[in-house]
Amino acid sequence: MKDHIVISKATIDRLPLYFRTLRLSQEEGIDIISSEELGQRLGVTPEQIRKDLASFGQFGKKGVGYYVRELIGNIGEILGLHYHWNIAVVGIGHLGSALSNYQNFTSLGFNLVALFDASPEVIGKTVNGVVVESIDRMTEIVRDRNIHIGIIAVPAVYAQGVADKLVSAGVAGIWNFAPIKITVPDKIRIVNEDLSVGLSSLSYHLSRSLHEND
Amino acid sequence: MKDHIVISKATIDRLPLYFRTLRLSQEEGIDIISSEELGQRLGVTPEQIRKDLASFGQFGKKGVGYYVRELIGNIGEILGLHYHWNIAVVGIGHLGSALSNYQNFTSLGFNLVALFDASPEVIGKTVNGVVVESIDRMTEIVRDRNIHIGIIAVPAVYAQGVADKLVSAGVAGIWNFAPIKITVPDKIRIVNEDLSVGLSSLSYHLSRSLHEND
Known part of the structure; x- marks a missing residue:
């Protein structure tokens, strides 16, 4: 290389x-x-x-x-x-559950090692073989399970708080699905996933097709 | 413009x-x-x-x-x-539910007008104010509700079949979340969403950081 x-x-x-x-x-x-x-x-x-x-x-x-x-x-x-990064999902609602079950991550070599949520109704459940832990235990679990990447799937209002917690717990990278701009220290890698991009791109191309048919 | x-x-x-x-x-x-x-x-x-x-x-x-x-x-x-496209989600599992509840689509002007699933346990449920219909009613509903865009959130094995149904029902565009290549006629616009891209991109940047610190 x-x-x-x-x-x-x-x-x-x-x-x-x-x-x-x-x-x-x-x-x-x-x-x-x-x-x-x-x-x-x-x-x-x-x-x-x-x-x-x-x-x-x-x-x-x-x-x-x-x-x-x-x-x-x-x-x-x-x-x-080939580093087989250990990943954790924070926020086990519909999106977090979908991400936790996404088979492609495993096939790319990522290890799902922890799930976090704040709701007592969700904590203790098992998704894709991993038990959902309380977000209050994040610091010790990130350290103990050597988690490299945190995936944020919480509502926008909680996203910055979760990011701060992940950073202070020691993750190296964040993949953010919350539709809000998150601020992290320079040493932390962040990728913001914006699902509106795909749909807007489709809208753009559909409207071009309409114009072409004028 | x-x-x-x-x-x-x-x-x-x-x-x-x-x-x-x-x-x-x-x-x-x-x-x-x-x-x-x-x-x-x-x-x-x-x-x-x-x-x-x-x-x-x-x-x-x-x-x-x-x-x-x-x-x-x-x-x-x-x-x-400004066309305020009418959209439908097919496959109301975790991912489909998350997409149906995604507030940004509404704020961008898209109208969620239909949800489809094949499972009797899901049909009849209400997600984000829209009732889940049987996939067997797709043709009439796509026509009656003037649906422009179909969002595919079903498992990979069903994705091509759903795409064929959406196309013959008359949608103009497809947004595909199933991790498989779908074939549609040239006149149909398709955007494939690949969630592995974001995580792989993060992996790429994290591994570069490791090399830089060597």
Whole structure:
């Protein structure tokens, strides 16, 4: 893996998709895959794939294709999936439950090791094999279970408070689903998930189609 | 609004965030906002904001700032939010319930008009004021309630079947949360939501931080 290179956000965003598709191909018994075939499975042009993969190294063989197992290992390493981060979900409502049950996280190598909620009605329940703990026990549990990433799935009004608690408990990264801007120290990595983006993007394209049909 | 211009996906993805932040500013009584202030609220550089907004028209006044109300109207129009699309969620498990209750969709102008599920235990329940209907009634309900967008929140194995049903019922767009590639006719707009992307992106950045500290 090359060091000190800048990879565009768009490329990084496509890598998990490459990773998953390659894993599926591997399960089908495919050892070598061409950029054309990979592109067809992904809905991405072969040119884009070659460009993406060339940006961080030399994979595959011209006229042959990509070695599936090797490429999976390389992409996994670039994405840091080989660290098998321990993750915790905070807020076990509908969204938190959906995230806790999301099979793709496991298949990408993440370990769901803790769930937190503030409601006595939810604490003690089991979701995807993990018992929901009181948010008051966060500090000790984050330390004891070596939790790297906290996922915030609480209502917006509680999100900053939960983020502060996660940071002081020692997580390195936060994935925030609450529709609010959260402030964390510079050393903490944060990714804000905004579900409105997908729907707004669809709205944009639908309205363009209407205009085209005028 | 300029016609026939190409706006980058990254810009389109930032627009809903601009829209929401401007709406919040408006509620706070702010009439004019500088790109610096808007940038601070968004976590985006003022240069990026000026570049994004310049790509589809001339908004704001040099040395003064952007007129909040005007900019909200313009961004809303670019995103097609003024069409107030009717949306339906298919699959009312945890994820479907979370999406049905997501307040941001309403605040962006989308109307949740139908929910569908196949399970007799779920059909008849009310989520966010909307009654869950049997998936067998999809064709008539999509037509009667003029549904433009179908949101797929069913397990991967059912996703293609639901997409086919939505398309033949007459929706114009599909927002797919099932972790599988869905095939639809060219005239149908589809946005695939992949929740692994956010977590993988966080993993990428965390592992880079580890390397930097080596």
